[in-house]
Amino acid sequence: MSAVDVGRPGRPSRPGLLGGIWRGLRARFYGNNFLVLITIVLFAAMYIVGIFIYRDKNFGSLNSFFDMLNSNPGLIVIAAGMTMVLVSGGIDISVGSQVAMYCMMLAYFMEHKGVSAATMIVVVLVTGIVFGLVQGVLVAYFRIQPFIVTLAGMFFARGMTAMISPQTIDITNRDFMGLATKRIYFPFGGYTNAAGVYQRPFIYLSVVLAVFALLVVFTIMTWTKFGRNVYAVGGGEQSALLMGLNTRRTKLTVYTFNGLLTAFGGFLFCLFSTGGAVEKAQGFEMQAIASSVIGGALLTGGVGNVIGSFFGVLVQTTITKFINFNGTLANGWSSIVLAAIMSFFIILQSVFAYVRNKRR
Amino acid sequence: MADPLIRMRGITKNFPGVLALDDVDFTLWPGEIHALMGENGAGKSTLVKVLTGAEAFETGAIYLGGAAKPVINHSPQEAQGRGISTVYQEVNLCGNLTVAENLFVGRQPRRAGFVNWREMNRRARQVMEGIGVDIDVGKPLEGYSIAVQQMVAIARAIDISATVLILDEPTSSLNDQEVAKLFDLMRRLKADGLGIIFITHFLEQVYEVCDKITVLRNGRLVGEYAVETLSRTDLVAAMLGRAFDDLAAIQHKAAPVTGESGTPVIAARGLGVRGGVKPFDLDIYEGEVVGLAGLLGSGRTEVARAIYGADTADQGTLDVKGARPKHHPIDSMRAGMAFCPESRKDEGCLQDLSVRENIILAEQSKRGMRLMSRSEQEKIADEYIRLLQIKTASMETPIKQLSGGNQQKVIVARWLATHPDFLILDEPTRGIDVGTKAEIQKLCVRLADDGMAILFISSEIDEMLRTCGRIGVMRDLHKVGELAGDELSSSAIMAKIAGGEADE
Ligand SMILES: Nc1ncnc2c1ncn2[C@@H]1O[C@H](COP(=O)(O)OP(=O)(O)OP(=O)(O)O)[C@@H](O)[C@H]1O
Ligand SMILES: [Mg+2]
Numbered sequence: 022m023s024a025v026d027v028g029r030p031g032r033p034s035r036p037g038l039l040g041g042i043w044r045g046l047r048a049r050f051y052g053n054n055f056l057v058l059i060t061i062v063l064f065a066a067m068y069i070v071g072i073f074i075y076r077d078k079n080f081g082s083l084n085s086f087f088d089m090l091n092s093n094p095g096l097i098v099i100a101a102g103m104t105m106v107l108v109s110g111g112i113d114i115s116v117g118s119q120v121a122m123y124c125m126m127l128a129y130f131m132e133h134k135g136v137s138a139a140t141m142i143v144v145v146l147v148t149g150i151v152f153g154l155v156q157g158v159l160v161a162y163f164r165i166q167p168f169i170v171t172l173a174g175m176f177f178a179r180g181m182t183a184m185i186s187p188q189t190i191d192i193t194n195r196d197f198m199g200l201a202t203k204r205i206y207f208p209f210g211g212y213t214n215a216a217g218v219y220q221r222p223f224i225y226l227s228v229v230l231a232v233f234a235l236l237v238v239f240t241i242m243t244w245t246k247f248g249r250n251v252y253a254v255g256g257g258e259q260s261a262l263l264m265g266l267n268t269r270r271t272k273l274t275v276y277t278f279n280g281l282l283t284a285f286g287g288f289l290f291c292l293f294s295t296g297g298a299v300e301k302a303q304g305f306e307m308q309a310i311a312s313s314v315i316g317g318a319l320l321t322g323g324v325g326n327v328i329g330s331f332f333g334v335l336v337q338t339t340i341t342k343f344i345n346f347n348g349t350l351a352n353g354w355s356s357i358v359l360a361a362i363m364s365f366f367i368i369l370q371s372v373f374a375y376v377r378n379k380r381r
Numbered sequence: 382m383a384d385p386l387i388r389m390r391g392i393t394k395n396f397p398g399v400l401a402l403d404d405v406d407f408t409l410w411p412g413e414i415h416a417l418m419g420e421n422g423a424g425k426s427t428l429v430k431v432l433t434g435a436e437a438f439e440t441g442a443i444y445l446g447g448a449a450k451p452v453i454n455h456s457p458q459e460a461q462g463r464g465i466s467t468v469y470q471e472v473n474l475c476g477n478l479t480v481a482e483n484l485f486v487g488r489q490p491r492r493a494g495f496v497n498w499r500e501m502n503r504r505a506r507q508v509m510e511g512i513g514v515d516i517d518v519g520k521p522l523e524g525y526s527i528a529v530q531q532m533v534a535i536a537r538a539i540d541i542s543a544t545v546l547i548l549d550e551p552t553s554s555l556n557d558q559e560v561a562k563l564f565d566l567m568r569r570l571k572a573d574g575l576g577i578i579f580i581t582h583f584l585e586q587v588y589e590v591c592d593k594i595t596v597l598r599n600g601r602l603v604g605e606y607a608v609e610t611l612s613r614t615d616l617v618a619a620m621l622g623r624a625f626d627d628l629a630a631i632q633h634k635a636a637p638v639t640g641e642s643g644t645p646v647i648a649a650r651g652l653g654v655r656g657g658v659k660p661f662d663l664d665i666y667e668g669e670v671v672g673l674a675g676l677l678g679s680g681r682t683e684v685a686r687a688i689y690g691a692d693t694a695d696q697g698t699l700d701v702k703g704a705r706p707k708h709h710p711i712d713s714m715r716a717g718m719a720f721c722p723e724s725r726k727d728e729g730c731l732q733d734l735s736v737r738e739n740i741i742l743a744e745q746s747k748r749g750m751r752l753m754s755r756s757e758q759e760k761i762a763d764e765y766i767r768l769l770q771i772k773t774a775s776m777e778t779p780i781k782q783l784s785g786g787n788q789q790k791v792i793v794a795r796w797l798a799t800h801p802d803f804l805i806l807d808e809p810t811r812g813i814d815v816g817t818k819a820e821i822q823k824l825c826v827r828l829a830d831d832g833m834a835i836l837f838i839s840s841e842i843d844e845m846l847r848t849c850g851r852i853g854v855m856r857d858l859h860k861v862g863e864l865a866g867d868e869l870s871s872s873a874i875m876a877k878i879a880g881g882e883a884d885e
Contacts, residue, residue, distance in 0.1 A: 244495040246487070249478075253486050256475030263435065263473040264537070265458035266487050323477035 056317030057329035059369065063362075064336050071339065075346045083210030083222035089338040090224055094231035095120060095290030099305070100312035100330040101238040102282035107313050108242070109275045110255040110322025111160060111167035115174030116283045117305030119152060121298070122178040123287030128190035128297030131197060138196040146284045152178070153280015154273070161272035175306070182299050189298040192291070200226060201292040227292040234285055239327045251275055255322030311359065312337060315366050336362065384447030385410050386545050386576040387432065387465075392441035394424075394431055394600075396782065398774030401427040402438070403600045409545065409576040414567060416587045416608075417580045419597035419620055420814040421786030422772035425580050426469075428597070429547050433460040433467050458487075464544035466537075468551050471785070472530045474537075476523030481505035483522050484537045508536050512566050528555050528677055535563065539570060546570060547578045550785065552586060553811045556677040556840065564590050582786070582814050584613055598622050621816050644703045646803050646834040649688060651697030658683035660696050661860035663853060665803065670825055670835045672845040674874050675855030681838045682723060683858065685805045688836070689713050689720040702802070714747050717802035721793055721809060723838075732781040736773050737762040739780050739791050744798045765794035768824070770817060786813045793821065797828075804828070807838045822848045842871050854878055 072081035079085055090097070099116050106113045123145045130136040130144075152174065159170045192198065203226035211221045242248035250271045253261040262268050290302060314320070315336050316329025337359060344355045387409040394402040402424045409415050417425045430436040432443065434454030442451035445463060454460040457467065474483045481502045482489075490500040505518040514532050522530055531551055538546055548567075552560050567577055567590055579591060587594060587608070594611060596603040596619045603619045611619075645664040653660035658680045665671050673681045686692040688699060690708040698705065706716040713720075734742075740762045745753055762776045769790040773783055780788055793809050806825070810818045825848050829835055839845050845852055851865040854877040862877050 240495075244498075246489060246491070246496065249482060249486055249489065249496060252478055253475045253482075256477035257473070260473040260475050261486075263457050263467070263469060264475075264483075264486055265456075265461045267456075267458065323475065 054317075054326065056366070056369065057326045057332070060316050060329050060332045060336065060366075064332050064339065067336065067339050067343075071343060071346070078346055079212045080342075080346060082212045082220075083207060084212065084220055085342075087207075087222050087224045087228075089335060089342065090228045090231075092293060093334055093338060094225070094227035094293060095286040095302075096305070096308060096312065096334050097228075097231040097331060098234045098282055098286035098289060100309045100316075100334050101235050101327040102279040102286065103306075103309040104313040104316065104318050104325045104327045104330040105238060105242060105251060105282075106167075106275055106279050107310075107318040107320060108255045108322060108325040109251045109272060110258065111272065111275065112310070112320070113156070113171045113174075113276070113279055113283075114168065114306045114310075115152075115156065115171040115178055116279075116286075116309055117302045117307075118175045118178035118182070119149070119280075119283045120287040120290050120302040120305055121300070122182045122185075123149070123284055124291040124294065124301050125182045125185045125190070125297035125299070127197070127288070127291050128192050129185050131192060131194040132190050133186075138194050138200070142288055145288055146281060149280040149282075149284020149287070150277055151280070153277040153283070156280070157273040157276030160276055161269040179299070182297070182301075186297065187299060189296060191296040197292075198295065201295055205229065225292070227289045231286075231289055234282065235327060235331055238282065242327060247271065247274060252323060255324070257323070308337065311363060314363060317366075383411055386446065388444040389428070389432065390442050390444070392428065392431060392438050392443075394427055394436065394438045396774075398778070399600075401600050402431065404441075405597065405600070405602045406605075407595055407602075408605070409578060411544075411574045411576050412571055413593060414571055414577045414579055414591045416591040416594045417578055417597065418587065418594055418616065419603075420772075420816060421790070421812075422599075422784040423597040423620075423814075424600040425597055426549055426784060427600075429467065429549055429578065429580070433457050433465055433547065461541055465547065466539065466541050466543035466545070467547040467549065468531070468534045468538050469549050472527060472534055474522055474530060474534055476530075477521060479519050480509070480516060480522050480525070480533055481518040483533055484508055484518075484540060488541070508540050509533075512536050512539075513562055526678060528559050531555060532559070532563075535566070539566075539575075543575060545576045545578070547580075549580045550582070550812055552581055552583065559677075560586070582812060582818075584616065584815065587616075588613070596620055617815055620814065645700075646702055647688060647836075648700040649697065650699075652687050652694050652699055653696040654683065654687050654692045655695050657692055657858065658687055659859045663688075663860070665834045665836060667802075667832050667834055668829050669851065670829045670837050670849045672849030672852035673836065673838045673855060674842060674845060674852050675878055677840065679855040679878075680858040680860075681855050682807055684853075684855065684860070685720060685807055685836060685838060689718055689805060691720065711746075714743070714799070718805070719743065719796040719799045719801035719803070720805040721796040721807060723807040723811065733779055735777045736766065736771065736780055736783070736791055737776040740765055740776075740794045740798055743795045747799055761798050765798060768797075769794055770820065786817070789813055790817065797824075801833065803834045803836070805836045805838070808840065809837075810839065810841070810844065818844070842874050845874075846871060856880060 074080070099120070103113060103116065126145055126148070127141050130141050131138060156170050156174050159165050160167050204223040205226065207222045211219055213219050242251065250261070250266050253264065253266055254268050254271050258268050291297075294301065312333030313325060313330045314333070316326060316331070316333035318325030318330065340358045340362070341355045344350045344352060385408050387407070389405065389407040392402050392405045405424070405428060407428065417428065419425050427436060431438045432454070434456045443453065444451050452463070454463065454465070475486070478486060484505045485501050489496040490504060491497055492500070502518055509516060509518060512532060512535070514529065514536075516525065516529060522533060535548070535551060552563065555563065567579070571577060581587060591608050593605060593607055594616065595605045596616070598620060645666045647663065647665040649661060649663040651660040651662065661684060663684070673684060675681050683692065687694045690710050690713045693708060699708070701716045701718070704716070706712045710720070737758055741753060741758045744761065759776065765771070766773065766776060771783075771790045771794065772787050780791055783791065789809070789812050793806070796804060810821055813821065822844060825835055825837060837845060837849055846869060851863060852869060852874060853863045854861050854874060856878060864873055864877065
């Protein structure tokens with residue numbers, strides 16, 4: 022009875038090999054990171070099942086895996102940004118409309134005004150920063166609900182898209198298309214198609230850029246003061262304030278940085294879709310939120326991991342892939358399966374929260 | 382003689398409808414532990430918040446050190462920069478972060494601009510060892526008990542090379558050993574020349590560690606005293622502004638052994654929760670106040686939760702007035718139970734609702750869908766605001782604007798308002814001033830005399846001896862015994878808590 026009675030009562034440890042592995046995993050992926058681990062395991066399981074079911078369709082080839090990345094560079098970046106916003110305890114539902122706006126800006130000014138691709142990319146990134154800054158000021162300093170602020174942002178960006186041009190514009194700009202079609206080939210992991218031609222696997226340049234951005238966000242969130250402040254603010258704003266953190270500036274930075282990421286993601290999205298249209302990227306914000314949630318982020322803030330959101334994107338894409346490969350299933354199925362998986366994750370999170378509360 | 386660390390002069394602070402501080406002076410010297418005393422809502426926390434910049438003030442001046450020019454802190458951050466660190470009444474850390482991060486957030490050790498986690502964890506271990514707490518600093522804080530969280534908060538505050546440390550009721554959720562540890566720490570810091578401002582409602586603690594006492598009443602300064610020159614009775618009189626009929630007067634007149642006859646209101650047989658409290662028997666009769674004693678984490682709260690159905694019991698049986706209700710809080714409520722939980726911040730009060738709404742909440746949900754009329758709500762709210770002397774600008778004030786102790790009273794009122802047959806009070810007097818503490822104890826005794834059965838959980842043995850006719854003792858999630866009548870004494874309870882072999 023001498024030492025201070027600290028924390029959780031000792032639980033009987035599990036014997037044997039499995040117990041050892043379990044304890045090791047628990048220590049490494051303690052608490053919330055555990056959710057990320059589960060996402061990764063889920064993705065791996067789905068993928069392995071896919072490889073077996075569709076082995077005649079080269080599901081297991083690197084080409085097929087890279088396809089998933091090649092069609093989603095924008096989402097990878099934007100889901101990472103969304104995770105950061107969710108961790109801070111906020112939300113940003115304007116990102117889909119923003120992506121449409123950036124695509125339209127690129128398409129319109131390059132095609133109809135002859136502005137160079139390089140200039141337009143810079144303009145888009147700066148616009149993103151300003152867009153995020155304005156939303157951030159409203160959230161952090163005027164204390165308006167993030168949902169409301171970004172709802173307004175969503176309408177505004179969609180409106181601006183239509184203002185720039187109500188017509189669909191395809192991009193033909195040589196520099197831009199050069200970037201869009203730049204492939205990086207892999208020396209192995211391909212397959213020989215029905216015509217007997219060897220298909221070399223490749224990723225687009227945009228994927229490299231997306232993964233780079235993802236790693237930057239991950240680094241910032243894990244190893245910088247700012248990143249840790251975001252977790253603190255999301256975990257308890259009042260507490261963070263009393264611990265001497267500048268919560269308002271943190272939130273402002275979150276939304277501004279997210280504006281930049283959204284613009285960058287919009288640019289990558291445009292590299293893939295090579296055109297602008299008013300109804301582009303409809304529901305994109307919801308895909309981003311879904312990726313974050315599947316990746317272990319809590320909408321209540323304080324918990325989340327951008328690596329998780331990356332796997333969230335992969336899980337979503339895998340579902341779509343299943344439906345496509347099957348060929349007989351209606352497209353609606355992918356939304357339904359997604360709904361089921363999301364529910365599974367949300368339930369899992371509550372179970373975790375419950376178990377933890379009981380321990381206290 | 383050195384200069385004082387802090388001189389606050391003529392501080393005035395208004396909240397809408399409340400004059401929280403009225404021309405208050407306060408002086409803190411180096412190497413001094415200075416108690417700030419007063420009733421709930423006297424303005425203690427506000428004075429501290431004004432000092433640290435968490436709240437702005439209207440008139441007056443704050444001087445630091447020997448400086449002739451006054452300073453104003455605009456944020457806790459700024460105050461921290463000037464060497465003033467605070468541990469607030471409620472633990473204010475981020476549960477989602479690890480212990481180490483909570484210690485170092487905002488000032489993490491870095492290498493080449495990046496947070497150096499290894500170094501941070503190493504230093505965190507050092508800091509926690511320094512105050513004698515041995516825990517895994519790499520785990521999220523929310524996994525630890527409130528007591529540990531409080532220790533972490535204090536460790537953080539002193540590690541920020543403070544010259545002034547402010548402790549706002551840090552001991553209300555610590556057990557005796559933890560308090561002793563904290564006091565050791567405070568004395569050590571004092572020897573290093575720190576000035577410590579210590580707010581508490583425990584008089585003994587003040588006499589144990591403090592050098593000076595400043596008393597506030599209704600936002601006004603009553604006086605500053607050296608501890609040796611102020612007797613307890615004078616201190617209480619200064620706080621209340623009137624002489625105080627000694628607490629002993631409450632003494633439960635010969636514990637009502639009325640029970641035993643007839644069916645008990647609560648009869649638990651072998652009730653237990655897997656992974657929680659071990660199977661226990663407990664009978665509580667009409668007109669009885671039964672206490673539960675034990676150290677923090679010994680299973681007192683768990684007993685209450687098992688009876689109330691907040692934790693699902695998977696062993697044993699529970700009869701309520703001879704019937705066997707379904708085991709769920711809403712059924713328990715309908716069966717006439719009420720449970721006033723201990724952690725008001727997490728479970729208790731809905732911060733944005735008004736005092737009135739908070740008071741009628743439980744009664745309303747018991748009645749179901751039909752809304753209570755406004756006038757009825759106001760009548761109930763008014764009754765309990767008066768009964769418990771809740772200090773609030775009006776019944777429509779949001780509860781978050783009340784002082785800590787007054788929030789606690791609102792929660793107690795909420796459950797009293799349901800007129801239960803069986804009431805569970807878990808630490809009802811935590812953070813409540815001596816005067817109201819006595820009022821709550823009296824109220825319990827009176828309610829029992831009117832036929833209510835009460836389960837009273839408290840860390841203060843004296844308080845339980847005054848109110849309870851029978852006391853169950855918990856140790857390590859086991860109910861280890863029960864004392865009644867003549868067996869009831871502080872030493873007997875202590876011995877039971879400590880365990881059979883203890884020779885106290
Ligand atoms: N944010 C606020 N808005 C309005 N009134 C407030 C606010 N904070 C405190 N008050 C009022 O100021 C007065 C002093 O409160 P304070 O918290 O300083 O009391 P205290 O002495 O710390 O009491 P306790 O012992 O209960 O903690 C109370 O009447 C309280 O209702
Ligand atoms: Mg207070």
